[in-house]
Amino acid sequence: MSTVYNFGAGPATLPKAVLQRAQTELLDWSGTGMSVMEVSHRGKEFVAMAAEAESDLRELLAVPDNYKVLFLQGGATTQFAMVPVNLLRGRNQADYVQTGVWGKKAIAEARRLGVEVNVAADSAEQNFTRVPPLSEWQTRADAAYLHITPNETIGGVEFDWLPDTDVPVVADMSSNLLSRPLDVGKFGVIYAGAQKNLGPSGITVVIVRDDLIGHARTDFPSLFDYEFMAKNDSMSNTPPTFAWYVAGLVFKWLQEIGGLAAMGEINARKAAKLYECIDNSGGFYRNPVDVADRSRMNVPFVLADDGLGGAFLAESAAAGLMQLKGHRSVGGMRASIYNAMPEEGVETLIQFMREFQRTRG
Numbered sequence: 588m589s590t591v592y593n594f595g596a597g598p599a600t601l602p603k604a605v606l607q608r609a610q611t612e613l614l615d616w617s618g619t620g621m622s623v624m625e626v627s628h629r630g631k632e633f634v635a636m637a638a639e640a641e642s643d644l645r646e647l648l649a650v651p652d653n654y655k656v657l658f659l660q661g662g663a664t665t666q667f668a669m670v671p672v673n674l675l676r677g678r679n680q681a682d683y684v685q686t687g688v689w690g691k692k693a694i695a696e697a698r699r700l701g702v703e704v705n706v707a708a709d710s711a712e713q714n715f716t717r718v719p720p721l722s723e724w725q726t727r728a729d730a731a732y733l734h735i736t737p738n739e740t741i742g743g744v745e746f747d748w749l750p751d752t753d754v755p756v757v758a759d760m761s762s763n764l765l766s767r768p769l770d771v772g773k774f775g776v777i778y779a780g781a782q783k784n785l786g787p788s789g790i791t792v793v794i795v796r797d798d799l800i801g802h803a804r805t806d807f808p809s810l811f812d813y814e815f816m817a818k819n820d821s822m823s824n825t826p827p828t829f830a831w832y833v834a835g836l837v838f839k840w841l842q843e844i845g846g847l848a849a850m851g852e853i854n855a856r857k858a859a860k861l862y863e864c865i866d867n868s869g870g871f872y873r874n875p876v877d878v879a880d881r882s883r884m885n886v887p888f889v890l891a892d893d894g895l896g897g898a899f900l901a902e903s904a905a906a907g908l909m910q911l912k913g914h915r916s917v918g919g920m921r922a923s924i925y926n927a928m929p930e931e932g933v934e935t936l937i938q939f940m941r942e943f944q945r946t947r948g
Contacts (some may be wrong), residue, residue, distance in 0.1 A: 592932035595910030596885060596923040597762070603928075605836045606910075616832075628822055637820070638834030644789040647838060647847055649772050650794060656833055657793040657813065659822040663689075663761045663780035666791065667696035669688050670757050670776060673795075673813045674732045675702070676802040682720045682730040684706040687715040687739025688916060689759060697734075703706065705730065711749050715739065717877040718746040730754050731777060737762035738882050740783070741914040743921070744876070745882035749773055755799060764792070765841060766926060767851030775799050784926045788836030789827035806816070841926070850926055857924050857933045858883040864937045871944045889919035895947055898918070906939050 616623040626633055641656050641842035650656060650682045659665070668692075671681060681702040683694045691711075697704050707726045708719035726733060732755045739747040740762040747767075749756055749863050755775025764779040769779065776795045786795040797815050803812035809823070810816065816823060841850060862881060865872045872888045874881065890896060901918065903911050913919040924933055 588626065588934075589907050591907045591909055592928065592935060593909050594922045594924070594928070594932075594936070596793055596914070596921060597752070597780070598788045598926050599783050600832070600927045602840045602927045605833065605840050606838055609833055609855060614720065622830045626828075627718050628825055628828055633828065634820075636835060637795070637822075637826075637831060638863070640831060640838060643835065643838035644792070647765065647841055648769055648771050648794070653818045654771060655793075655800060655813070656794050657795065657816050658826060658834075659791045659793055659816060660789070660827060661791065663759055664692070664696075665793055666759070666778040666793065667693045669702060669793075669811050669813070670734065670778075671697050671700055671702045672807050672811050674755065674776065674799055675872065676731060676799075678729070680705065680727065680730050682726045682733040684709060684719070684724070684735045685709040686718055686734070686736055686744050687742040687828035688742070688914075689761070690734075690736040691741055693734055693736070693759060707733065710744075714875070715742040715744060716875045718880045719746060721748075721750055724750055726750060726752060726754065729755070732757050732895055733791045733846065734759070738884055740844040740885050740923070741887075741917060741921075743876050743882040743885040743887040744880050745884065746880055753795070760810070762923075762925075763882075766849060766854050766884060768847045781830060781834055784837075785924075786837050787830045790834060792834075795919075816831055854883045854887045854924070854926065855928065857928065857930055858886065860930075860937060861886050861922060861924065864940055868940075868944055869948075871948050872940065884925055885921060885923050887917065887919055887921045888912055889913075893918075898947070899943060902938075902939075902943065903939055907934075908936055908939055911936075 613622050619626055619632055682705045684707050685691055694704050703725055703807045708724040710717050710719050736759045756897055757776040760777050761780040762783040765784045778793045781790045800814040865874050871890050874888045900912055911920050913921040
């Protein structure tokens, strides 16, 4: 079978080395004679693996000692509710920055729970094609927290700067956590669904500062309480064992290639090459996002002739370039070039795009 490059936004491509390691261990994991999906999460082998995965993640991100690392279920979407349940701490107002679909969904969920949401900055009028400059932000000193989405998977908008605030910053980093070095100490809470850069779907990483736990609302299930989950090592109920195991393998893979500094350099090169192809196409392809706010992870683009979209998708798939169709809410194309997408995959896509333009332009 010819090489396939998966540009899907999530569940996304995984490192080949990780898949091969999982394959070899599928029938006999850690000398148990069973797969990791069959052993008890209370057993010594699994507990040791979980602890090692947390240790490796802490090392990769240089997580300070005063932060808990949780491995939870329910996806990042469940965090839209868990954040206000845990962080309001007797208050009812929170600030949110809306830079795309996922920020909008987080706002809607907070409001559903009765939170007084202040949309501190919003790029909806620009069709979510930019990050509002700090001069437009209207935050509140009495807000319980400030929620941001540093990378919007659908719109392809990313930013990595933070306002100067004493309010805890909460970040949904589902599609860019582990893609480059990060100062965890600048955040109150970071959460990320695994299915972009961390592993398979089914597990969500939450990194939360110690002073922000222990304040959960009591009218919600105990599984929504960060403190309860932390005290039980994220195993108060049966966790997604296979997803946790594969995430641990991904952390090892990142360490082996040089950590987040090396990964960040690779991702920067991949994104630069693809954007250069788009920008130098003479308008045949176009990325709608302000240049300063373009994502390294998700690159949406449209064709000048929308009628060529069907042919582009059919021919790219035939060439082994899969899942390039843009999100249904915005259309066009989208290439998600997460950590596991090799540089040769991006280069192969670029070659296809240039050839497609040559024959259709």
